[in-house]
Each structure stands twice: as structure tokens, then as C-alpha cells.
Amino acid sequence: MKLDTRHKIYGHTIAEHIETVSGELEVDAVGLWQIVPAGREGFQLDDAALSEFVRQCVLALLASGAKPVKGGGGTRFDWILQTHYGESDLEIANSIVREWLEAGAGEADPGGLWFALPSPSVGLS
Template identity: 35%
Template sequence: MDVDEISLHWLVAVAQGFALPQAGRDDILRRCILALLAAGAHPSAPVGGAAVAHSALWRNGSPGVVWKRLDYGDTPEMIAEAIVEEWRRNGSDPLDFSVWFARNVSHDRKLGT
């Protein structure tokens, strides 16, 4: 990962860029999530919501974002499947779904630290 944090909505944009049925898009999302997990990322959420994280990223990490680690299972496959299923249950709107992937996340890590 070249960036420490990435939102699910960026992965969804990639998956939707292919003219595939829903099952194909779901497979692309699973593969992207598995690759992020293999690179050391963890499912995370910005405290205060996705808008806080998007705003901070565009401002070079200022004013800072506190990340909380999310638990979606014990294996990469379980985690990927649970996130894709939750995304689909929530109406598949990536902007309303605030799962991010971040490295070295603790309950109080701030963006850029």
C-alpha cells in the first residue's frame, strides 16, 4: 500500500468500472480486500464518520482522524466475505458505508502518525 488509508468506496469505483454482473463486481471487491489484508491493512472506521476522513485526507491529514479497528472475522476470507455482504445489505452505496482499510491501526491512532 502506498497510502496508509483507503476507503471501500474507491474499491467499489474500481469494481463498478467493469461491465460485470453483481457477482463479478462482488468477486473484484473480495479480491481487492484480500490484497489489502495481505499488505497489512485492517478494516477500520474513522471516528466521526467518513466525511471526517475524506476531509482530513484532502488536507494532508489535518485536523487528524482517529481510527478504530473493526472486527469482521478471524481469517482474510471471512473478513472479505463479511464486508462484501454488509456492503450489499446496506444498499451498495459506498459513500454511506464507512469501512476503510488502514495499516497499524489502534483505537487511538491518528491519520498520518
């Protein structure tokens, strides 16, 4: 994966995208469904390069303090912490990418995996 590849619409590089992917965390969770198309469509990555892009974005989110979560549903959208991916950031990122690949490496489901900062406002503490 070439970190200086530019997004076909917005013009920022892969390196810049990875560096700023966690910027939304203060106001909202970031979904895997947002990461995959950014790599596949925006940067036109596939196969190993796309997998590495997803891994690096997940690592950046985890380094920012985000945790993997899924929605709990109901009238209030509560997050449910997903602890089965492992303990270290690298183990978690590798497990998430492996799960995504085993599911066919398609577009992630908006109702699927997200990354949220632990706080009472998102139901994690």
C-alpha cells in the same frame, strides 16, 4: 470475473488492479468507497463479478497487513479498528462483502469502511 478485463480509462487489468490496490497503504488508508466504483465504473462489473472484485481487493489489502477501520472523527482523524468481521482474512472479506450486499451493494460511503496499516500514524497498533 475475467481478470484480463481492462479498465475503461486507465487500461490496466483487473488482475493488475487487485495486485496494486494496497500500494497506497504506505501513505493513506484505502476506502471501500474507492474499490466499488473502480469495479463498477472502471471495469464495468456488476452483480457477482462486482462482488468478487470487491472481495479480491479486500483480500489483497488484508494480505498486505491492512485492517478494517472506521474514522473516529474529532479534530484528529483517528481510526477505530473494526473487529466484528471475523478473524481470518477470508472470513473478514466475506463478512465485508455480505454487509455491503445487504446494504444494497451501492456506492460505499466515504465516511464508512476503510483499510489501514496498523501503525501509530493511523491510530492502530
